[in-house]
Amino acid sequence: xxxxxxxxxxxxxxxxxxxxxxxxxxxxxxxxxxxxxxxxxxxxxxxxxxxxxxxxxxxxxxxxxxxxxxxxxxxxxxxxxxxxxxxxx
Amino acid sequence: xxxxxxxxxxxxxxxxxxxxxxxxxxxxxxxxxxxxxxxxxxxxxxxxxxxxxxxxxxxxxxxxxxxxxxxxxxxxxxxxxxxxxxxxxxxxxxxxxxxxxxxxxxxxxxxxxxxxxxxxxxxxxxxxxxxxxxxxxxxxxxxxxxxxxxxxxxxxxxxxxxxxxxxxxxxxxxxxxxxxxxxxxxxxxxxxxxxxxxxxxxxxxxxxxxxxxxxxxxxxxxxxxxxxxxxx
Numbered sequence: 001x002x003x004x005x006x007x008x009x010x011x012x013x014x015x016x017x018x019x020x021x022x023x024x025x026x027x028x029x030x031x032x033x034x035x036x037x038x039x040x041x042x043x044x045x046x047x048x049x050x051x052x053x054x055x056x057x058x059x060x061x062x063x064x065x066x067x068x069x070x071x072x073x074x075x076x077x078x079x080x081x082x083x084x085x086x087x088x089x
Numbered sequence: 090x091x092x093x094x095x096x097x098x099x100x101x102x103x104x105x106x107x108x109x110x111x112x113x114x115x116x117x118x119x120x121x122x123x124x125x126x127x128x129x130x131x132x133x134x135x136x137x138x139x140x141x142x143x144x145x146x147x148x149x150x151x152x153x154x155x156x157x158x159x160x161x162x163x164x165x166x167x168x169x170x171x172x173x174x175x176x177x178x179x180x181x182x183x184x185x186x187x188x189x190x191x192x193x194x195x196x197x198x199x200x201x202x203x204x205x206x207x208x209x210x211x212x213x214x215x216x217x218x219x220x221x222x223x224x225x226x227x228x229x230x231x232x233x234x235x236x237x238x239x240x241x242x243x244x245x246x247x248x249x250x251x252x253x254x255x256x257x258x259x260x261x262x263x264x265x266x267x268x269x270x271x272x273x274x275x276x277x278x279x280x281x282x283x284x285x286x287x288x289x290x291x292x293x294x295x296x297x298x299x300x301x302x303x304x305x306x307x308x309x310x311x312x313x314x315x316x317x318x319x320x321x
Contacts, residue, residue, distance in 0.1 A: 008315065009243035009308045018311060058265045062317040067260070067304070081315065083306050086240040087265040088273055089127045089215040 001026055001076035003033060008083035011059075014044040024074065030061055031070040033080060048084075058084050091115065095185060099139055110294035114139045117293050118187075120204055121145065122195065122223060123213035124171040126157035126273060127237050130282030131211050131289075133160060136179040136186055138290055143189045143207060144172035157275035195219055200226050209289050212236045212257075213282065215271075217264030224249065224257035233292050233299075237285045241272045242310035244281035247319070248288050248299040255302060255319055277309055 006019045015037070022036055038045035048059060061068045062081045074080070091111060096103070099111050117140055121132045124146040132142055148171055150161035160175040168174070170192035179188055191203050200222060204210065210227055212234060214220050220236070227234040227249060234249040236257055249257055284305065291297040302319045 008306055008313065009310070010241070012308070012311060058263075060261075066318045066320070081317070083315075083317075084243075085261055085265045086238040086243055086245055087215065087217055087267060088238060088240045088271045089123045089125055089213050089278075 001028070001074070003074055004077075004079045005033070005037065006079065006081040008081060009086075010084050011044065011048075011082050014047055015041045016043075028074050029070070030063065030068055030072045030074065030080065033074060034059070034061075034070065037082070060085050095139065098185070102138060106290075106294040106296045110296065111139065113293050113295075114290070115141075115185075117141060117208045118143060118189075118206060119209045119211060119289055119293075120207045121211050121213055122219070123215065124158075124160065124175050125154065125213065125215065126239060126275070126278030127213035127282040127285065128171075128211075129158050129160040129175070130279050131213055131237075131286050132175055132179060133182075134283060134286035135289060136183045136188070138286075139183065139186060140289070140293070141187045141189075142179070143191065143204070144175055145191045145193075145195060145203065146171040147192060147194045150174055153270075157273055157278045159275065159279075195222060197222060204230075207232060209292050210234045211285055211289060212238075213285070216267045217261065218267075221258055221264070227251055228256060235285045235288045235292070237281045239273055239277050239281050240268075242274060242277050242308065244277055244307045244309075246281060246284050246288065246300055246305045246307075247303060248292070248301050250299075250301050253301060260304065260319060274309075277307075280307060280309065 003022050007015050060083050103111050120143040121128050122145045124144050150165045165174040172190035172192050176188045228251045231251045237246045288299050291299050304317045306315045
């Protein structure tokens, strides 16, 4: 299945793109998509996830305009957006 | 009752929400928590609209604050805490409103005393620890909380309404790591703070739609305003 991924703010700079399509096997979850994005974009992986998988990584995700968790299952044609939470004031 | 002077001063916005709306603003008191990059435009525009304020911050203005914290000027550096620095200017700007200050840090111990008789809380903080404290207090008292945060050319806004929307902790269960000296442009804080001020005016007058269960994500670097649905 094919997922459209959109990157916001700093993630757009780290991946070098605002939007791309990613192929995933049927039954993939948001978590699998993130793994694929880490493979495709080493800068994103290094900056956001460090050496290993990090559950505390600063990544917020929406799927088809709704807030989504890492465990949510994806469907063909989904639009997934990744954005970093900001904390300054 | 509004005075003749107030009717003239607020004429252009009374055309939006009527005299009744303006009376609601006059009766209200809004806490601006953090009087820095976000707090400056929030307090400035709420003062302009005729809203009574409580300004909260424990820091003194520093030179490196001035690229964004537009309520603090060179003359204020190292002198008075930010709420006092801001109060003086806002009182000269609008003598109709009442401005209270608390020059200290909000804690679990003092929050009930400091934030008593508040209608809306505006989160202009730079850390999630105190944000969670505001979130808990807002839920305890059933007071709306307008959240804003910025970094570099980016920012986010959402309005928490206890009993209706997700809490801030539900939206951001893992606090983003606090960064000292994070990059920030004044104009970004201006955009996000101004949106927060508009949220407050909508809450107080009951006009329009607030960002309830919606997260606005602004990316000024790439000209995008995205609203993410937080329900479900």
